[in-house]
Amino acid sequence: xxxxxxxxxxxxxxxxxxxxxxxxxxxxxxxxxxxxxxxxxxxxxxxxxxxxxxxxxxxxxxxxxxxxxxxxxxxxxxxxxxxxxxxxxxxxxxxxxxxxxxxxxxxxxxxxxxxxxxxxxxxxxxxxxxxxxxxxxxxxxxxxxxxxxxxxxxxxxxxxxxxxxxxxxxxxxxxxxxxxxxxxxxxxxxxxxxxxxxxxxxxxxxxxxxxxxxxxxxxxxxxxxxxxxxxxxxxxxxxxxxxxxxxxxxxxxxxxxxxxxxxxxxxxxxxxxxxxxxxxxxxxxxxxxxxxxxxxxxxxxxxxxxxxxxxxxxxxxxxxxxxxxxxxxxxxxxxxxxxxxxxxxxxxxxxxxxxxxxxxxxxxxxxxxxxxxxxxxxxxxxxxxxxxxxxxxxxxxxxxxxxxxxxxxxxxxxxxxxxxx
Amino acid sequence: xxxxxxxxxxxxxxxxxxxxxxxxxxxxxxxxxxxxxxxxxxxxxxxxxxxxxxxxxxxxxxxxxxxxxxxxxxxxxxxxxxxxxxxxxxxxxxxxxxxxxxxxxxxxxxxxxxxxxxxxxxxxxxxxxxxxxxxxxxxxxxxxxxxxxxxxxxxxxxxxxxxxxxxxxxxxxxxxxxxxxxxxxxxxxxxxxxxxxxxxxxxxxxxxxxxxxxxxxxxxxxxxxxxxxxxxxxxxxxxxxxxxxxxxxxxxxxxxxxxxxxxxxxxxxxxxxxxxxxxxxxxxxxxxxxxxxxxxxxxxxxxxxxxxxxxxxxxxxxxxxxxxxxxxxxxxxxxxxxxxxxxxxxxxxxxxxxxxxxxxxxxxxxxxxxxxxxxxxxxxxxxxxxxxxxxxxxxxxxxxxxxxxxxxxxxxxxxxxxxxx
Numbered sequence: 001x002x003x004x005x006x007x008x009x010x011x012x013x014x015x016x017x018x019x020x021x022x023x024x025x026x027x028x029x030x031x032x033x034x035x036x037x038x039x040x041x042x043x044x045x046x047x048x049x050x051x052x053x054x055x056x057x058x059x060x061x062x063x064x065x066x067x068x069x070x071x072x073x074x075x076x077x078x079x080x081x082x083x084x085x086x087x088x089x090x091x092x093x094x095x096x097x098x099x100x101x102x103x104x105x106x107x108x109x110x111x112x113x114x115x116x117x118x119x120x121x122x123x124x125x126x127x128x129x130x131x132x133x134x135x136x137x138x139x140x141x142x143x144x145x146x147x148x149x150x151x152x153x154x155x156x157x158x159x160x161x162x163x164x165x166x167x168x169x170x171x172x173x174x175x176x177x178x179x180x181x182x183x184x185x186x187x188x189x190x191x192x193x194x195x196x197x198x199x200x201x202x203x204x205x206x207x208x209x210x211x212x213x214x215x216x217x218x219x220x221x222x223x224x225x226x227x228x229x230x231x232x233x234x235x236x237x238x239x240x241x242x243x244x245x246x247x248x249x250x251x252x253x254x255x256x257x258x259x260x261x262x263x264x265x266x267x268x269x270x271x272x273x274x275x276x277x278x279x280x281x282x283x284x285x286x287x288x289x290x291x292x293x294x295x296x297x298x299x300x301x302x303x304x305x306x307x308x309x310x311x312x313x314x315x316x317x318x319x320x321x322x323x324x325x326x327x328x329x330x331x332x333x334x335x336x337x338x339x340x341x342x343x344x345x346x347x348x349x350x351x352x353x354x355x356x357x358x359x360x361x362x363x364x365x366x367x368x369x370x371x372x373x374x375x376x377x378x379x380x381x382x383x384x385x386x387x388x389x390x391x392x393x394x395x396x397x398x399x400x401x402x403x404x405x406x407x408x409x410x411x412x413x414x415x416x417x418x419x420x421x
Numbered sequence: 422x423x424x425x426x427x428x429x430x431x432x433x434x435x436x437x438x439x440x441x442x443x444x445x446x447x448x449x450x451x452x453x454x455x456x457x458x459x460x461x462x463x464x465x466x467x468x469x470x471x472x473x474x475x476x477x478x479x480x481x482x483x484x485x486x487x488x489x490x491x492x493x494x495x496x497x498x499x500x501x502x503x504x505x506x507x508x509x510x511x512x513x514x515x516x517x518x519x520x521x522x523x524x525x526x527x528x529x530x531x532x533x534x535x536x537x538x539x540x541x542x543x544x545x546x547x548x549x550x551x552x553x554x555x556x557x558x559x560x561x562x563x564x565x566x567x568x569x570x571x572x573x574x575x576x577x578x579x580x581x582x583x584x585x586x587x588x589x590x591x592x593x594x595x596x597x598x599x600x601x602x603x604x605x606x607x608x609x610x611x612x613x614x615x616x617x618x619x620x621x622x623x624x625x626x627x628x629x630x631x632x633x634x635x636x637x638x639x640x641x642x643x644x645x646x647x648x649x650x651x652x653x654x655x656x657x658x659x660x661x662x663x664x665x666x667x668x669x670x671x672x673x674x675x676x677x678x679x680x681x682x683x684x685x686x687x688x689x690x691x692x693x694x695x696x697x698x699x700x701x702x703x704x705x706x707x708x709x710x711x712x713x714x715x716x717x718x719x720x721x722x723x724x725x726x727x728x729x730x731x732x733x734x735x736x737x738x739x740x741x742x743x744x745x746x747x748x749x750x751x752x753x754x755x756x757x758x759x760x761x762x763x764x765x766x767x768x769x770x771x772x773x774x775x776x777x778x779x780x781x782x783x784x785x786x787x788x789x790x791x792x793x794x795x796x797x798x799x800x801x802x803x804x805x806x807x808x809x810x811x812x813x814x815x816x817x818x819x820x821x822x823x824x825x826x827x828x829x830x831x832x833x834x835x836x837x838x839x840x841x842x
Contacts (some may be wrong), residue, residue: 002719
């Protein structure tokens, strides 16, 4: 017996039906926003990923040398590859450029529910626009992807890394202190933050001001906080526009603002967002993204960019938690030749029906009609076509409705007008 | 600048449209034959592939150790993984089991036209039937996949490894002599084969008998050759049935018999076939398969199996050689707000049209109408919707047909009945 590699999965046909359904819907929604698909190789030069995420990322990357001694890596994410492709091949295209991808990624992680070593990500990059409506539409797209497949119990939160960085700067923390504080903000441990900030000798006034911003994320409080700082105030105006436009796209009640969202402080520059499906527990984040800078680092001409990645597997898990049904696949016809003598005619009829865009199977086991009908029912056939010599002489076949059990004789002329027997 | 790994490719949007079109058609045809999709991991334990193909295969495999010291390999083909999945998870399913796959494979090969280090294969495995109609339908499916996407200039040849092995046995060659002969048969070097066989001290009579079989592949000659050998004669009868049934499925003129087809003598057991697109030159084989045995080797209960793999990239190349057009993708509407003041209304109208299943883009760059129209035309928009404040007051928008240039005012009530502005 050969085993499947740890942390990876086989998808048997019933699971693939579900995955293809979701993939087709995602593709449809991306296209309805005029995003166009790109595909990049499964592996890249390792330094592409360390350039974006630092050397620490190597620990969870499948890295290997090819026979030419090149350091390669199975991609852990798709933004860096897609932007490498952009810098290499698409920089001259008219802007905005709206690119989406759906592909497998790889992380050498401890396997657990909702976390696999090979997993699928869908996502997109918007290259060109810096206006608020650009990021609003992008966030609206992320929300639409998830709600379109039927997932209802989600929360969408909007944050702002640029403003968060400035808020933190006003606290005058050391790098080390920031490193202790950020995880608490990220996990919304609002009881522990004031304790830590007191340890850092911050005044009570500063602490309560900070807590008010992080906990309530109200724009008026932010405006007071940044009074007189023109740059920050115009960022707040822009954020207000983004909220307004996003409300036009998905409705005002579909999201909240959360200034405590901490996502890759070095990488993101402005607005960020996260979509969570609380039913998924520890692995509840199914989508995240925002405004970022990467093109310059990859050797291209710096251009405003934003994007997000959606966890395909977690989206499927969220659908399962909500018992969302997907359309089942059925077979139009299962053909049963009564004996070998009817095989030629049966094969011709099958070909003709397939040319009529029907899905058709034919008994390949030469078993009795009873067993063949049992198999037909196991593959969810709508109709069985029983082809006997007597009926063929009358230029007819018997069609049995597999649901009702009803049988009727149908002329070949009507069923397969183009077949000569 | 970061480079793409040698021998791999990026697919930009225009190429992806073509690839998705072909993939969708393949999927549609597989399903019309009641094949169901399976997906296995991108990498497997290395010994799965050496078990199937011997240690020599390691030279062209991307093999690596994970951080746990396991020997893994990027899959060079998909039959071994799919059959591992079958043995592990699907052995108890009703037979026949018809499985198909579409996925990337990896070979550490010298890159050249039609040969890449990462390439896509589509294929299937038929598990259960040993009757001739089973392999006939399988070959018919392979042929239909390729002709359905429009490729016309192909040759389909049917051979038989079981009979070829017996023919070779009658020549009483040593293993070493067989190794010299087989490549000549495979490459149809009919002038050189008699020279070699003379070197091997075979009689002129034996040589000309052999040449007649290999060159003309006539069943009557085969029957004479095997006269009195009951097992071989019933294999020839079966082959005749297979040819007959295949004729019923795709037409008698769509294929020829070629007893000289040499495919993995250890692996294949009975009928084999190859489909070539001669326009592709050295890399002209786009599909190959046949009846094989593998389940026992993988620890399962031996069951008749047949299957084939289709080179996706070569199929696309063959389409390009024949200048086959694919349906182009267009955008239903490109929305242009005349000023920022119309952004809210524009975003609401875009959302509503998308809910009507339209593909919709909106200008995100705040440029003048002229530049926005130019961009709309570059993304192949069918219509532009120009949204100005005066028209909005009249509860109207202007729709411009991008082909004819015609403009007309349309009421919001008609275009987006559900939108409240």
